[in-house]
Every structure is written in structure tokens, then in C-alpha cells.
Amino acid sequence: MAAFCLYSAYTVGSTALSWSWRLFKTFLRPGRNLFKRYQGGYVLVTLATFGLGLEYAMQFAAKGFNLVLVARNQEKLDAVKRKFKEEFGDIDIKLIVFDFDKPYTAEGYQPLKDALDQIEDISVLINNVGVFKADYFKELDFCMIKTILKVNLVPQTIMTKLLLAKLLERSKKQGKRTAKPK
């Protein structure tokens, strides 16, 4: 009987603790201070003029990070830069026009690499590039399937490859944290 009571008390106690921890983590615990954690720097966001990319860029700008925004359309990038400058004042914003649906060759990515080589102090990569089709798979045509496979796999990997050395160097040489893949 005593063992049963002890076991029940243990089960109820550990479940209550586990749920309290979850509730605290989800609703009460304050978010990390990312600006302090990464000591500022530039946050690079791909697909940055609309949707999730635009939201990421805005959230990081609001925290005081500088930005590197990548998308296809120069006018849209300029408009986002103007808006953020008005809203967030003295942050620096660099724009890179690049189409990720390019031939995936070293030459195809050279303009992006050249642009990235000009930028020091990148601390976070938001590797947001990808395509999403809500249609049923059976309704997708061959061309769309090919695009989804290509664009959802290759550019993220190349972006990681292009930036990893820079991110590691920031940690190693300047002793600053970076949000990098392991």
C-alpha cells in the first residue's frame, strides 16, 4: 500500500512538474535577447520582400540588427529598405538581387558569392529560400515537381556553404557567437 501511494505521488508530482515547465516555457519565460547573444551584426534573410522572410527581417530589424536582404526584384527590395529605414532608423541594410531558380553551378552563384564577400560581420542566416505548393501532389505537373525538389534542396545547401566559413570566422577571430549550423 505504501509503495502504491509513493508511486502515485511520484507520478502525479512529476506530471505536474513537467506540465508547469512546459507552460512556463511557452507562455511566461521571456524570449532570449538575440541582439546581446549574437552581439549585433548583420542578419541575412533570403526571400525577404514578402511573407515569412519579410516578417523575420522586420523582427530582427526591430531588435537593432543590421540586415542583408535577398530577393529577385530590386524595386521591392528598395521599398522594404525605405520602410525599415523609416521605422527602425539607424540600422544598415544591404540589398542583394538574386534569383534562386538559377542553374546550380559555381558560375550561377558567383554574383551572390561576390556580393557576400563584400559584407563583414554576418551573425545570423535565415535560410528561408524554398517553394511551397498547397496543391495535392497528384495535381502537380512534372515541371512543378522538379522546381520544388530543386528549390527546396539546393539553394539552402549552397547558402550554408557560402556563409559557413564567414560565420565560423566571426566566432573564432572575434569571439562572437553566430547562429550557424553545427
Ligand SMILES: NC(=O)c1ccc[n+]([C@@H]2O[C@H](COP(=O)([O-])OP(=O)(O)OC[C@H]3O[C@@H](n4cnc5c(N)ncnc54)[C@H](OP(=O)(O)O)[C@@H]3O)[C@@H](O)[C@H]2O)c1
Ligand atoms: N507560406 C506558407 O504557408 C509556407 C508553408 C510551409 C513552408 N513555407 C516556406 O517558407 C518560406 C517562405 O514562404 P512564404 O510563403 O513566406 O514566401 P513566398 O511567397 O514563397 O516568397 C516570397 C518572397 O520570395 C522572393 N522570391 C520568390 N522566388 C524567388 C527566387 N527564385 N529567388 C529569389 N527570391 C525569390 C520574393 O521576392 P521577389 O518578388 O523579389 O522575387 C518574395 O520576397 C519558403 O521556403 C516556403 O517554402 C511556407
